[in-house]
Amino acid sequence: MRPAYTPEILPHREREINSLASVLVSALRGQTPSNILIYGKTGTGKTAVAKYVGKELQRKGDELKKRVHFIYINCEVVDTQYRVLQNIANSFIRDWSERVPFTGWPTDEVYSKLKAEMDKEDGVTIIILDEVDKLSGDDVLYNLSRMNGDLQKARVSIIGISNDLKFTEFLDPRVKSSLGEEAMVFPPYDAVQLQDILRQRAAMAFKDAVLDESVIPMCAGLAAQEHGDARRALDLLRVAAELAERERSKKVADRHVRLAQAKIEVDRVTEVVRTLPTQSKLVLLSTILGEETNKDVNQSGLTTGEVFEIYAELCRKIGLDILTQRRITDLISELDMLGIISARVISKGRYGRTREIALSVNGPSTKEVLAEDELLHEVVHWKPVRRQQQKIV
């Protein structure tokens, strides 16, 4: 049930598998397949399909005695030019003493080593770059895409995977044209398709009849509402089962799914808040504190100015530089996009135009997470002093 598991059968991705395979089969005839870009939101099976087709191709290649290599790289983990090249090069080198070290070599030496090794091995190499958009600088892509010109015998083809449809807009036009020779878009799953996926996995993971009938449709439905993310659906089912197990329940019921949904959301928020930069944490804390005091006075609608004042006060208390209000505006937008606060622009007529800021998560528990930060520890329970209400003269 875990996201890392890649199943053997991918329901409702036959079309994608076939079209990807039809581009790549030319590798079996010794030709160079086009480079491909795969787009799709999270949990639409991009990685699974790419890995699956890659493995199949390698298997067929072994049967036909054609050399087909297949390398998977997650660019979120391996995000610099050096490390990408190093990774690819090392996948060709058996002997540990020959391997490219983590650091020390000039980048172009790694590049020529890689070329040498590939030519020695011959055949077609398919490189999957997952999360290409996380790669820093487009040199890597440029170098890899022009590699075919530098190689004597061997050939490479690149499969880039991205969940950002506008990814290529910021790319060097040369890279863009060579990388985007073929583009594929993976559509999100609908609720019915998600049910099939869940059923297939559930059959492997659970004993018969431990799931209430409605559990799978419910997980599928909830995940379908959130852009048809299969990973989300599986998480829901897994967490629901874990919760049921923990309370020694014989069956997994709707109730557990609902609890699971709440737990996943809480975990997500906790994680996001914990990893926020200090300044953003302060802005968030200011919002919480501001909302608390506003509630006392029964006056709603926290404005940018109010949050900024509380923020500035907090900074003074703990001796941190105060950022400008312009910057705080942006930090507020970021928190809004992360979904932990909501900020919408409203007009108060004569009294200006501002954003109305409200917390969209639980205040007290968020404070606890913020309190884990040493710097903030002493101010989490501080109460801002209400300013005088502005008099209308």
Add this chain to the structure above:
DNA sequence: AATCCACAGGAAGATTAGGATA
């Protein structure tokens, strides 16, 4: 209809951290 508040949010430049390169 005109005014004017309290910001929103764009443009451009300064600063800085960390990786690339010599």
Add this chain to the structure above:
DNA sequence: TATCCTAATCTTCCTGTGGATT
């Protein structure tokens, strides 16, 4: 190891604006 580059962060300066009030 020194310095050059790049990307991210932050500031300064700015123009724009919805609608209650005048």
